Amino acid sequence: METLFLSLTVLLAAGILPLLGHRLFTLMKACYVALTITGCVIGLYSLCPISQLPSQSTLVVDWLHIFQLQFSLDSLSTFFLIPVFFVCPLAVLYVFHYMNKKAEHARTGVNFFFFNLLIIAMALVVIADNMISFALSWEIMSLASFFLVLHEYEQETTRRAGYIYLLFTQLGALCIFLGMGVGYGYTQSLDFAPLSTLPEGLKLWMFCLVLVGFGSKAGVFPIHIWLPYAHPAAPSNISAIMSGVMIKMGIYGVVRFYGLLDISSPVAGQIVLSFGIVSGVLGVIYALGKQDIKKLLAYSSVENIGVILIGLGVGMIGATQGNTGMAIFGFVGGLLHVLNHSLFKSLLFLGAGTVAKQTGTRQLDQLGGLIKRMPLTGKSFLIGSVSISGLPPFNGFVSEFLIYIGAFQGLVLGGMHCVFAMLAILALALIGGLAAACFTRIVGIVFLGEPRADNSAAAKEAGWTMTFPMVILAASCLIIGVWPEPFVHYAFKGVETLLVQTTLDEVLLLEITQKMALASQVFLGLFVVLLVARKFLYRGKQVQSGPTWGCGFTQPTVRIQYTGTSYAMSIVEFFRPMVRLHTHYAGIKRIFPSQASYETHVDDIAEQTLIERIVEPLLFLLGKLRWIQHGHIQLYIGYIIITILVALLCISEGPREILRGLL
Amino acid sequence: MISFLSLVLALLAAPLYPGIILKVKAFFAGKKGPPLLIKYYTLLKLLQKGSVYSTSSSFVFTLGPVVSFAAAIFPLCFFPFAGSASLVSFYGDVVLLFYIMGIGRFFTVVAALDTASPFEGMGAAREVFFSTLAELAIFAILILFYRLTGSLSLNDYFHGENIITLAGVSGALIVLVIVALFMVLLTENSRVPVDDPATHLELTMIHEVMILDHSGPDLALIELGAFYKLFFYAAFIIQLIFPFTAPFSILNMLLFFILMALVYVAVGVIESIMARFKMDLVPKFILTSFALVFFAVILTMGVLQ
Numbered sequence: 001m002e003t004l005f006l007s008l009t010v011l012l013a014a015g016i017l018p019l020l021g022h023r024l025f026t027l028m029k030a031c032y033v034a035l036t037i038t039g040c041v042i043g044l045y046s047l048c049p050i051s052q053l054p055s056q057s058t059l060v061v062d063w064l065h066i067f068q069l070q071f072s073l074d075s076l077s078t079f080f081l082i083p084v085f086f087v088c089p090l091a092v093l094y095v096f097h098y099m100n101k102k103a104e105h106a107r108t109g110v111n112f113f114f115f116n117l118l119i120i121a122m123a124l125v126v127i128a129d130n131m132i133s134f135a136l137s138w139e140i141m142s143l144a145s146f147f148l149v150l151h152e153y154e155q156e157t158t159r160r161a162g163y164i165y166l167l168f169t170q171l172g173a174l175c176i177f178l179g180m181g182v183g184y185g186y187t188q189s190l191d192f193a194p195l196s197t198l199p200e201g202l203k204l205w206m207f208c209l210v211l212v213g214f215g216s217k218a219g220v221f222p223i224h225i226w227l228p229y230a231h232p233a234a235p236s237n238i239s240a241i242m243s244g245v246m247i248k249m250g251i252y253g254v255v256r257f258y259g260l261l262d263i264s265s266p267v268a269g270q271i272v273l274s275f276g277i278v279s280g281v282l283g284v285i286y287a288l289g290k291q292d293i294k295k296l297l298a299y300s301s302v303e304n305i306g307v308i309l310i311g312l313g314v315g316m317i318g319a320t321q322g323n324t325g326m327a328i329f330g331f332v333g334g335l336l337h338v339l340n341h342s343l344f345k346s347l348l349f350l351g352a353g354t355v356a357k358q359t360g361t362r363q364l365d366q367l368g369g370l371i372k373r374m375p376l377t378g379k380s381f382l383i384g385s386v387s388i389s390g391l392p393p394f395n396g397f398v399s400e401f402l403i404y405i406g407a408f409q410g411l412v413l414g415g416m417h418c419v420f421a422m423l424a425i426l427a428l429a430l431i432g433g434l435a436a437a438c439f440t441r442i443v444g445i446v447f448l449g450e451p452r453a454d455n456s457a458a459a460k461e462a463g464w465t466m467t468f469p470m471v472i473l474a475a476s477c478l479i480i481g482v483w484p485e486p487f488v489h490y491a492f493k494g495v496e497t498l499l500v501q502t503t504l505d506e507v508l509l510l511e512i513t514q515k516m517a518l519a520s521q522v523f524l525g526l527f528v529v530l531l532v533a534r535k536f537l538y539r540g541k542q543v544q545s546g547p548t549w550g551c552g553f554t555q556p557t558v559r560i561q562y563t564g565t566s567y568a569m570s571i572v573e574f575f576r577p578m579v580r581l582h583t584h585y586a587g588i589k590r591i592f593p594s595q596a597s598y599e600t601h602v603d604d605i606a607e608q609t610l611i612e613r614i615v616e617p618l619l620f621l622l623g624k625l626r627w628i629q630h631g632h633i634q635l636y637i638g639y640i641i642i643t644i645l646v647a648l649l650c651i652s653e654g655p656r657e658i659l660r661g662l663l
Numbered sequence: 664m665i666s667f668l669s670l671v672l673a674l675l676a677a678p679l680y681p682g683i684i685l686k687v688k689a690f691f692a693g694k695k696g697p698p699l700l701i702k703y704y705t706l707l708k709l710l711q712k713g714s715v716y717s718t719s720s721s722f723v724f725t726l727g728p729v730v731s732f733a734a735a736i737f738p739l740c741f742f743p744f745a746g747s748a749s750l751v752s753f754y755g756d757v758v759l760l761f762y763i764m765g766i767g768r769f770f771t772v773v774a775a776l777d778t779a780s781p782f783e784g785m786g787a788a789r790e791v792f793f794s795t796l797a798e799l800a801i802f803a804i805l806i807l808f809y810r811l812t813g814s815l816s817l818n819d820y821f822h823g824e825n826i827i828t829l830a831g832v833s834g835a836l837i838v839l840v841i842v843a844l845f846m847v848l849l850t851e852n853s854r855v856p857v858d859d860p861a862t863h864l865e866l867t868m869i870h871e872v873m874i875l876d877h878s879g880p881d882l883a884l885i886e887l888g889a890f891y892k893l894f895f896y897a898a899f900i901i902q903l904i905f906p907f908t909a910p911f912s913i914l915n916m917l918l919f920f921i922l923m924a925l926v927y928v929a930v931g932v933i934e935s936i937m938a939r940f941k942m943d944l945v946p947k948f949i950l951t952s953f954a955l956v957f958f959a960v961i962l963t964m965g966v967l968q
Contacts, residue, residue, distance in 0.1 A: 368779075412813065426803065436769050439769075444787065526737060544714075544716070549876055566784070
């Protein structure tokens with residue numbers, strides 16, 4: 001625990017440094033990067049012994065004389081701290097070449113400060129052990145990330161994105177605090193521990209409230225609307241951390257409060273599972289419909305949050321039904337997917353940032369052929385794409401596989417539980433296929449083929465501090481895919497703290513993981529053998545190169561390539577009732593046609609509904625009350641006095657006494 | 664030993680069977696048709712040639728054939744041919760196998776997109792769409808099998824005491840599965856009515872158009888991989904139709920390889936008497952297979968009682 005706080009202190013120091021020394025730009029950046037990495041390494045080191053020992057350490061600090069801040073570290077927190085301390089330093093290293101505009105030194109310094117504040121706040125959220133410390137860290141985290149989104153504040157779209165993010169994060173916080181209020185109202189204590197004594201009905205209410213709150217942070221459909229705005233607006237290292245690590249804090253909240261509340265009704269699990277299925281399927285369909293790479297990745301985060309929730313939902317149903325196999329596999333799969341997603345999603349966002357920086361555009365249909373111009377970025381992005389599609393032998397498959405096993409074990413249950421397990425399996429299968437479609441699209445259109453515009457033809461590989469983190473992340477995707485046992489073990493330790501009252505047996509889990517890993521290793525081996533065999537087959541053969549076969553067409557241009565839009569169109573159309581597809585076609589009409597144009601965009605149904613059904617009626621209603629705002633300061637003061645008087649009269653006896661005394 | 668032998672036999676015999684399809688089609692057309700061993704000759708010819716690579720393509724293009732071949736050969740190691748125990752198996756291997764096939768498809772698709780050809784992009788887009796739907800049907804089958812056997816491994820499905828077969832207690836459900844699986848076989852192996860490998864218009868093809876630019880040994884790997892994939896699905900269907908419970912494993916094996924021809928004849932007959940569907944009918948075709956299995960699953964559940 002002390003080591004952990006040492007690391008947080010180092011991180012804070014590293015964050016304050018750029019505020020003071022931003023004029024010496026390069027030196028400041030170097031010092032900042034070095035210090036932050038040191039801090040994170042200390043943080044990782046502090047986690048080492050606890051991953052093996054189930055011991056728990058607690059720290060209590062008094063704050064403002066009234067409140068106590070309480071932090072404790074158990075294996076669930078440890079598991080969530082791994083992505084924080086592993087992915088953040090890589091994103092920080094990436095910054096060195098990524099933010100290289102010397103003219104913006106002050107702004108960069110501020111950005112660095114808030115970045116470190118975000119890392120510290122995330123670590124604190126995970127180890128917070130009572131409501132007040134949780135709320136405090138949660139708000140620091142939300143505000144720090146809000147300022148990070150606003151990095152390029154002079155653009156209107158960025159400001160808009162920032163406000164949408166702030167709105168959602170604060171509404172989410174409102175729900176969380178409301179949920180905590182329910183708990184506090186009953187237990188009269190700010191501690192987490194007594195929450196398990198709540199009556200069952202109240203528990204469910206509290207869980208639903210915090211689920212909505214945490215869901216808005218995690219990006220659960222339909223309250224994911226901020227993600228596709230905030231991620232493209234923020235710089236790429238920020239979106240990598242926000243999407244890779246920060247939204248997982250929402251998942252942490254759900255998991256932690258589930259464990260604290262100790263709900264025995266399966267409804268909680270069914271709700272989580274349903275949210276998971278909806279987010280997973282719709283997230284990936286919207287990802288297929290998007291043109292902006294970072295928007296696409298944002299929707300893909302919604303999808304992966306869905307996969308995580310499916311795992312957790314399966315685990316929750318299993319836990320309440322006494323099906324320990326289902327509980328273990330579901331929870332472990334879900335938690336492992338948290339770690340996996342933090343690796344490949346940050347990798348993909350960093351890759352997207354590199355592409356955007358080197359080509360100047362994020363539009364899919366302007367890019368192409370980048371793997372030859374940016375080989376390291378391209379290869380790591382390819383690995384990230386295979387991993388996120390959940391294909392073996394990479395890490396995404398391991399977690400999805402465990403969730404599958406958990407859901408299959410749920411099929412022996414009767415009635416509704418069996419239907420939910422079945423839906424989980426079918427949803428995972430659908431998500432898997434669609435994710436592969438989505439990521440073959442992004443890899444194929446952005447990195448393969450021929451460049452579709454001049455700026456991507458002229459692109460060059462980025463500096464080493466930008467490619468090196470991506471290579472590391474890609475390597476870790478493969479490592480978890482091929483040697484998943486220790487990671488599965490860590491996740492299992494986390495689940496053990498979650499479900500304290502049931503005895504869980506790790507043997508079956510490790511056995512199946514081991515065999516699956518062995519099969520993945522064999523597959524990898526087979527692949528290498530075949531690569532060698534292919535070399536052998538080509539020995540002494542004539543290998544030529546020529547243009548692509550144009551099927552008889554002799555004048556091909558790069559513009560006849562399949563585009564991202566056309567690639568995804570048939571799939572998006574198939575899911576039409578759930579996706580709004582708008583097409584504008586000014587076509588060829590006369591013998592000598594004028595300029596033809598074709599434009600298509602996919603609207604988010606949740607966002608449209610929110611605007612049409614809630615925001616617009618609300619604006620109309622509130623517009624009627626506009627006369628209250630008239631600009632006369634005397635009357636405003638009158639409002640204040642009346643409000644205070646009414647408030648005083650309404651609340652308890654004490655002020656009423658004072659009031660009587662005054663009169 | 665017998666498992667290993669049957670695997671080797673399967674690997675050797677897989678290119679023979681597509682020859683049967685050609686023979687059947689020739690019979691319907693009133694022609695003599697190519698020799699039965701035509702596919703072996705083709706493979707030999709391809710292996711002796713060099714290759715031409717497109718100037719647009721990168722290393723991803725060469726990865727396509729290798730990964731798709733590895734992904735096609737790998738599932739056969741898990742298959743219990745003719746009721747003998749499979750070479751390797753573990754709880755959950757079916758999930759792994761269908762995902763391994765997924766990675767094969769992933770790399771076929773990106774290799775197609777690497778050529779910058781509009782036709783190959785078109786084929787790739789169709790392939791990912793249709794295979795997604797087919798995956799749904801396959802996992803519905805796995806759900807049904809789990810309800811029937813409580814297992815998640817090919818070996819447990821077809822080897823041992825509690826095997827899934829048409830002759831078993833739940834034979835009526837298996838009829839639905841066999842029909843659905845045959846439809847998935849046609850889809851996943853790009854046969855008529857989903858795809859037509861013999862058409863002369865690249866616009867209408869799916870799988871064949873994705874491999875237009877591959878040549879020489881690369882193309883041989885792809886072709887051989889396609890034979891293995893077809894063999895896997897055909898073997899799956901045969902195992903469902905006929906329980907190989909005879910005590911003599913050699914006899915079983917012989918019977919297995921003879922019965923396998925049936926599936927290929929069926930494919931050949933379908934290809935001779937049907938035309939390819941319009942592209943927008945294909946999703947409905949695949950979803951029909953899903954609906955069939957889903958119906959079978961509902962029958963096992965008793966939720967509606």
